[in-house]
Amino acid sequence: MSFKSLTWVVTTLLALLLLLRHVIRRFRYHLLKKETAMLDWALMGKTREEKNKISGTAVICGGSIAGLLAARVCHDHFERVVVVEPEAWLLTEDGVQVESWEQKHKRARVMQYTSLHVNLAPITDGLLHLFPNLEKECHRSKIRFMPADFKNVFGGHKSLVPHEEFGASLPRTIGAGRQGTETLIRRLTLSTKEYPNISQISGLVKGVRADSKNPKFLESVQIQTEAGLKEIKAALVVDCTGPARAGQEWIRSAGFGAGPKALDKLTVSYDPRVRYSSFIFNMPSEVSNKVLEFDEEQATGGLFGYKGDPSITRTACSAMKIEADLISIVCAAWGSAELPDSIEGIRDCLRSTKSSTPIPEWIWKFIDLCEEVEDTMQLSKVRGSSSYWTHFELASDLPANWIASGDSVSGVNPVFGQGGTKAMMGAVSLNNILQEFNMSRTIPEDFSRRFFNDQAGKLKPLWFGNKMVDYSYKTTIPERGETLETGAFLQWYSQKLQTLASKDKQIGSIIWHTIHSYGTSIDAFHPVIVWKVLISTIFGK
Ligand SMILES: Cc1cc2nc3c(=O)[nH]c(=O)nc-3n(C[C@H](O)[C@H](O)[C@H](O)COP(=O)(O)OP(=O)(O)OC[C@H]3O[C@@H](n4cnc5c(N)ncnc54)[C@H](O)[C@@H]3O)c2cc1C
Structure with missing residues (x-):
């Protein structure tokens, strides 16, 4: 080969390598947007101009972590926000105690109220964007x-x-533990001084009514209160009823959820x-x-x-x-x-x-x-209950102004403390889509679909990561159609990474980023990491 041809080959190879690097970087950027909230924080807490706020009321069903975060996001976009929560004591001083450990009541519908609770970094990132007074209020508590x-x-x-x-x-x-975290978020969200458009009522949501004039939308929410059945007109309905997953039944009863991708076929589950x-x-x-x-x-x-x-x-x-x-x-x-x-x-x-x-x-x-x-x-x-995920993003027929967030969509084994992160991801997706049409005062027909797509992208790595960990225990009952060998290579690979993470900073970093939903699903497959795993497997280092 002449010197000229050699130069040409080397130059072409270098150019291809640079191009490949550029493509991988672009792809990773795309995944960072899709799978994490890292590129979404800047939009969190950004309020619409009053004249552009969506007419009507966002009704948030469930006043726990996911519901309160959704309410805070909706405050930036809607004229009014109403949180509906059955546990009446949460509306008293006790529900927003500065010294949460002195609370006289305990949650009746949240069994993990006094169980383990850690807050991963995204929860705090999100809270800092939503509540500028977070540090001060944490200090008080x-x-x-x-x-x-x-x-x-x-x-x-x-x-x-x-x-x-x-x-x-x-x-x-x-x-903070669960009691401290939830009480703090409630006190911040229900502050009438900071967020005057948010209110909470005590009641149990019993159902929703379709809009007879606009059949793709819901018109109202029916609530059982102490004073009797009450109906609230709703511009948006957010199901945050946690593991009760009550919203699915409401929309089915209102005539939605059928079609080739019927709602009752979209939940996958396994039991760790x-x-x-x-x-x-x-x-x-x-x-x-x-x-x-x-x-x-x-x-x-x-x-x-x-x-x-x-x-x-x-x-x-x-x-x-x-x-x-x-x-x-x-x-x-x-x-x-x-x-x-x-x-x-x-x-x-x-x-x-x-x-x-x-x-x-x-x-x-x-x-x-x-x-x-x-x-x-x-x-x-x-x-712990079974882990589950309802793939609303695939549903054929959802009301355009109905969404679900937190454990009403997916519940995972809490071993890595990711439940709060899931709820925050739901709030981030809600904000993302609301920001996309921030000049419009009505909800578009594809709102729910866009929301669930955005949310699914962020839930997917968290769900699969957890499942691979759970499948490495022989006692886990796998998802229907799967065995514990499903993803055997990934299980082996992640075990290998966990071992190497004690010696290798780069691998430790990938594990940390993955647990905190800061990294993307391809990070662990960077050629350098694959090489390190290979070398350690061959030479046992
Ligand atoms: C043992 C255990 C430990 C955990 N540890 C962690 C951890 O360390 N870190 C972490 O981030 N996550 C942890 N989680 C997960 C986390 O607790 C949940 O992901 C989180 O509570 C989900 O919040 P949510 O608002 O979606 O649902 P929930 O907190 O379950 O709240 C649902 C709310 O809906 C209300 N509701 C129910 N039905 C209706 C209705 N019909 N109408 C109106 N309201 C209704 C309920 O009263 C309740 O307030 C743990 C979970 C368990 C079980």
């Missing part, structure tokens, strides 16, 4: 901001976290058969200070999060400091294992994660300290 590092240890391999990538510190998140024992202790600093490492650990994120290697054990155990002086410890098990109800049981659970590296001494000392405050112990045992 003794909720600290902390780096979003839950100190995950997979099978004994402590996952490295990408501190340097973010400069000064990791993205922060709020260190997971159980949780959650402990809360009130541990004042004079007690926690007895373990020197405690302060540094709580200032840098969660305390610890051990999850055993699924090929040898089926348990997980984690702990973090939540609001005020409260400490939350959770023991989880896949399958039918007995769960602890005592401090000794917590030790057994932690041991049963069979960490391949020694569990630091300070963690055992910290668990010993719980005995000093055992009289404050609250225990909540929950059997």
Whole structure:
């Protein structure tokens, strides 16, 4: 080959490589938009001009995390927002307590109210955009901001976290339990001073009525209140009824949901058969200070999060400091294992994660300290329900002004604490679509379809990631038409990444980004990562 031809070949190859790199970058950018909220934050909290607000009322059915976030988004776009929630005490002072741990009531319809709860980074990102006073209100409620590092240890391999990538510190998140988080979001959203167009009523949504003049739309929502049946005209209906998934029945009764992609055929589910024992202790600093490492650990994120290697054990155990002086410890098990109800049981659970590296001494000392405050112990045992996802984005016949968000669309195993992120993703998708036609005062006919498409793109990686983790436990009952071998390569690959993440910063970063829904579904397949996995498999490094 002449020198000239060689130069030509090399130049062409280089040009092709550059082109390929450009195409992959563009594709990743597209996925970042589709699968995460990273490029959507700038639009969150952006209010329409009053004259452009959509006429009428957005009716939010369900006043928990997803409902409150949806209500806050709708405040930026609608003339009025009404949240309908059956638990009447949530409308009293107790429902918005600054010191949530002093609440006299507990949620009757949210079984995990006193269970484990962590807030991943996107929840806090979203809250910061929606509520400019978030930091001040957290401070009042003794909720600290902390780096979003839950100190995950997979099978004994402590996952490295990408501190340097973010400069000064990791993205922060709020260190609050479920009670603290939900009460904070409620207080912020229902503030009549900040958001005067939002109101809440006590009642149970019983159904919806189709609009006789405009059959693609709903006209109103029927609510059972203490005073009797009430009907509210609705410009938009948002189903945030959580695992009750009540909205599907309402729209079917109103004549929607049929067609080739009928609503009753769109839900997939599998059962990870997971159980949780959650402990809360009130541990004042004079007690926690007895373990020197405690302060540094709580200032840098969660305390610890051990999850055993699924090929040898089926348990997980984690702990973090939540609001005020409260400490939350959770023991989880896949399958039918007995769960602890005592401090000794917590030790057994932690041991049963069979960490391949020694569990630091300070963690055992910290668990010993719980005995000093055992009289404050609250225990909540929950059997997680099946994981499910209703693919509304495929439905043939949905009302144009009806959408669903949060657990009314999909519920996943809470082991990585992604439920709040799902609810935030729903709020982000709602805002995205409302911003797209921010000069129009009516809801377009393709509103619901556009919303569900946007939301599905963001739920998909979260759903599949969780499923692959659950399928690595032999006790999981798989989705109909699948076996636990479905995605066997992905299961193996992600196990491999979890092991390597303790030594390799780049891989640790990918795992962190994936858990927090900050990364895309192709990141783990970057050629360099594939190469590292290959080398480690061949040479056992
Ligand atoms: C054990 C456990 C631990 C979890 N841990 C975490 C965690 O660490 N981090 C995390 O982010 N997520 C976690 N989750 C998931 C998270 O709790 C849920 O994803 C979240 O609560 C979903 O919020 P939601 O508003 O969609 O539904 P819910 O919180 O279930 O609220 C539904 C609301 O709808 C109301 N409602 C019901 N029917 C009607 C009706 N007909 N009319 C009007 N209102 C109605 C209910 O009263 C309730 O207020 C956990 C879940 C469980 C089970």
